[in-house]
Amino acid sequence: MLKVQDLHKTFGNIRALAGCSFELERGHMLGFLGPNGAGKTTAMRIIFRLIRPDSGLVTWDGEPIEPDDLLRFGYMPEQRGLYPKMRAGDQLTYLGRLHGMSKTDARASAESWLDRFGLSDRVGDPVESLSHGNQQRVQLAAALVHDPTLLVLDEPLSGLDPIAVETMSDVLREQAASGKAVVFSSHQLDLVEDLCEEVAIINAGEVVVTGKVEALKDAAPIRHLELEVDGGDPAALVAFLDGVQSTKADGERLTAIIDADADVRGFIAHAQETGKLRHFAYTTPSLSDLFREAVK
Amino acid sequence: MTGLAALWQVALRELTERARSKAYLLTTGLTILIVLGLIVIPNFFGGGTDESIVGSVGEGNDDIISTAVELGNANDEPDDPPSIAIETVDFDDRDTALEALDDGEVDAVLVDGGEIVLRSVGGFGGNSFISGFQRAAGTVQIQSVIEEQGQEAADIVEILTTEPLETTTLSEGDPEESESRTAVAYFGLLLLYLAVLLYGTWILTGVTEEKANRVVEVLLSSVRPWQILGGKILGIGLLAMVQLLSTIAVAVIALRVTQAFDLPPIEIGSVLNLLLWFVLGFLIFAVLFGAAGSLVSRTEDANTIAMPMSMTAVVGFFVSITALNDPDGIVAVIFTFIPVTSPFVVPVRSALEAIPAWQYLAALAITITAIVILTGLAGRIYAGGLLRYGGRVKLREAWKSAAE
Numbered sequence: 001m002l003k004v005q006d007l008h009k010t011f012g013n014i015r016a017l018a019g020c021s022f023e024l025e026r027g028h029m030l031g032f033l034g035p036n037g038a039g040k041t042t043a044m045r046i047i048f049r050l051i052r053p054d055s056g057l058v059t060w061d062g063e064p065i066e067p068d069d070l071l072r073f074g075y076m077p078e079q080r081g082l083y084p085k086m087r088a089g090d091q092l093t094y095l096g097r098l099h100g101m102s103k104t105d106a107r108a109s110a111e112s113w114l115d116r117f118g119l120s121d122r123v124g125d126p127v128e129s130l131s132h133g134n135q136q137r138v139q140l141a142a143a144l145v146h147d148p149t150l151l152v153l154d155e156p157l158s159g160l161d162p163i164a165v166e167t168m169s170d171v172l173r174e175q176a177a178s179g180k181a182v183v184f185s186s187h188q189l190d191l192v193e194d195l196c197e198e199v200a201i202i203n204a205g206e207v208v209v210t211g212k213v214e215a216l217k218d219a220a221p222i223r224h225l226e227l228e229v230d231g232g233d234p235a236a237l238v239a240f241l242d243g244v245q246s247t248k249a250d251g252e253r254l255t256a257i258i259d260a261d262a263d264v265r266g267f268i269a270h271a272q273e274t275g276k277l278r279h280f281a282y283t284t285p286s287l288s289d290l291f292r293e294a295v296k
Numbered sequence: 297m298t299g300l301a302a303l304w305q306v307a308l309r310e311l312t313e314r315a316r317s318k319a320y321l322l323t324t325g326l327t328i329l330i331v332l333g334l335i336v337i338p339n340f341f342g343g344g345t346d347e348s349i350v351g352s353v354g355e356g357n358d359d360i361i362s363t364a365v366e367l368g369n370a371n372d373e374p375d376d377p378p379s380i381a382i383e384t385v386d387f388d389d390r391d392t393a394l395e396a397l398d399d400g401e402v403d404a405v406l407v408d409g410g411e412i413v414l415r416s417v418g419g420f421g422g423n424s425f426i427s428g429f430q431r432a433a434g435t436v437q438i439q440s441v442i443e444e445q446g447q448e449a450a451d452i453v454e455i456l457t458t459e460p461l462e463t464t465t466l467s468e469g470d471p472e473e474s475e476s477r478t479a480v481a482y483f484g485l486l487l488l489y490l491a492v493l494l495y496g497t498w499i500l501t502g503v504t505e506e507k508a509n510r511v512v513e514v515l516l517s518s519v520r521p522w523q524i525l526g527g528k529i530l531g532i533g534l535l536a537m538v539q540l541l542s543t544i545a546v547a548v549i550a551l552r553v554t555q556a557f558d559l560p561p562i563e564i565g566s567v568l569n570l571l572l573w574f575v576l577g578f579l580i581f582a583v584l585f586g587a588a589g590s591l592v593s594r595t596e597d598a599n600t601i602a603m604p605m606s607m608t609a610v611v612g613f614f615v616s617i618t619a620l621n622d623p624d625g626i627v628a629v630i631f632t633f634i635p636v637t638s639p640f641v642v643p644v645r646s647a648l649e650a651i652p653a654w655q656y657l658a659a660l661a662i663t664i665t666a667i668v669i670l671t672g673l674a675g676r677i678y679a680g681g682l683l684r685y686g687g688r689v690k691l692r693e694a695w696k697s698a699a700e
Contacts, residue, residue, distance in 0.1 A: 082511055
């Protein structure tokens with residue numbers, strides 16, 4: 001289990017981390033969310049001992065992370081980096097060997113990952129000759145080639161076309177399902193909601209929300225309401241409800257963020273009396289709603 | 297995986313990727329070609345007979361000319377073509393002869409066996425011409441004096457062209473061996489200088505490139521900075537050795553085949569001594585170049601940051617030239633104890649047998665200690681510099697931000 005405990009880090013005058021904590025168990029996938037500059041990359045670099053925190057601790061299975069542990073971790077940095085002139089297959093084999101694999105194992109794993117990403121015919125091509133999306137695939141393969149138990153991926157899905165996103169998502173799901181701990185950062189909240197059971201939301205260096213997505217939604221102080229009314233004005237109807245935080249009209253449909261403890265039963269009864277209700281949905285908020293709430 | 301295994305993997309990558317690169321194959325091939333050319337081509341042009349035409353005015357020139365030819369060819373092997381040949385053209389008076397000289401019809405004019413006229417004195421050719429004829433004229437005079445006294449003087453040329461004195465020195469070992477040691481030291485000095493500038497730059501740009509294309513963050517997530525830096529130095533060092541040794545081997549073979557000049561017998565002790573200091577010198581500069589490379593993010597900035605090291609190598613080179621001329625001098629002694637210059641100075645002084653044992657051992661200890669300390673410092677600067685992008689990282693920042 002990965003445990004990130006109360007990390008603090010300042011660079012000169014810039015406070016990069018001010019209380020960053022989250023946990024991740026094997027077999028689970030965590031979405032690490034936050035606005036640009038919130039401290040995601042710094043936290044990930046601290047896990048890999050690339051940066052020393054001013055205070056706080058990162059443990060793996062209860063022990064502080066030692067250099068040897070890193071050989072069982074896989075990292076995809078935000079700053080993509082591969083040797084441009086080195087062949088894709090050689091590059092992955094090399095990285096596998098750096099993580100302690102034998103030559104044959106590393107080669108076999110490199111080729112199987114390239115095959116998995118549809119690049120089996122590009123094994124002998126220099127990385128610089130691959131398209132941006134394919135370089136990104138090789139980069140992900142570089143994090144996976146040594147079959148790590150912990151995967152840390154910084155924005156693995158950014159800049160990919162929808163098909164590539166699907167392949168990547170499948171791979172990440174499989175990795176978690178096979179017992180790996182997977183943490184990745186992303187700005188594509190819908191995707192994260194789709195992929196992850198757990199999230200940690202960081203804002204200004206501090207993790208402000210962490211836990212299972214469903215539990216967070218249930219515990220959220222807000223609810224999502226959707227209304228369509230036959231021939232009437234949904235805004236007028238909603239005005240009957242106490243605790244409406246915001247409304248947004250989208251054609252005939254009105255969506256509203258309301259307090260979780262608003263009297264929805266009373267509202268439904270009232271609406272049914274007027275007899276004009278065509279569409280009604282009352283749901284927990286989306287991850288995007290939670291995110292906006294957390295970082296505002 | 298042990299630390300050294302990862303280091304070796306890094307070295308192996310440098311070896312295979314660079315050895316495969318066109319740049320490496322091209323520079324190796326070109327260097328060998330240039331060395332071959334330098335040895336073989338003069339052999340084609342310089343091997344034959346040096347022919348010249350001399351204008352003769354008045355009496356007493358023929359003896360001098362024939363003696364000059366005799367002296368010039370005295371050391372030729374019997375089967376070889378003669379080294380020099382002189383054709384004589386007679387002129388009636390001085391003015392016509394000088395006109396012909398001015399027009400380039402003749403190379404020199406001899407007047408009445410007592411004057412030699414050339415177009416100009418510049419260049420080596422003119423001077424050897426003069427000295428050849430001066431020697432010939434002197435010989436002719438001695439010959440005539442001896443003949444006047446009724447002696448047989450036919451073998452005077454033979455006497456003049458043999459070495460009358462055998463050379464020995466006070467130091468141990470024969471002079472030929474010490475000459476060989478000096479040659480090896482001088483040669484090694486030149487090689488170290490070239491290797492530091494050339495391969496040091498490879499290490500520098502190699503480090504900067506890894507930083508520029510951001511691969512270093514992937515590497516550092518599994519390998520420690522000293523393993524990357526060490527592996528890079530080892531890999532590039534081995535490649536450098538291959539390139540240097542193959543060039544030297546080609547040069548030695550070419551020299552043996554063409555016999556362009558006599559190779560002194562190589563003394564194995566001086567070669568080993570040289571190799572030791574070569575490796576130490578290369579290491580100390582490699583570590584410095586590697587640390588410097590981690591401070592810049594773009595290859596364009598690499599040249600600027602190489603300046604201090606390149607200048608140090610230049611200083612080391614010139615100091616050791618000084619040491620070659622004055623191996624016991626104060627300059628040579630001082631720079632013996634400065635770690636970055638001692639690899640240049642010590643081999644020269646020990647080749648000339650002008651370094652006391654305690655100085656040699658002290659220099660060795662200082663250099664090795666310096667390498668160990670510098671590796672630690674450079675490793676930390678390297679670790680601190682690698683993940684800082686943007687402009688040039690200040691030394692102090694790199695030092696402070698290093699993780700361990």
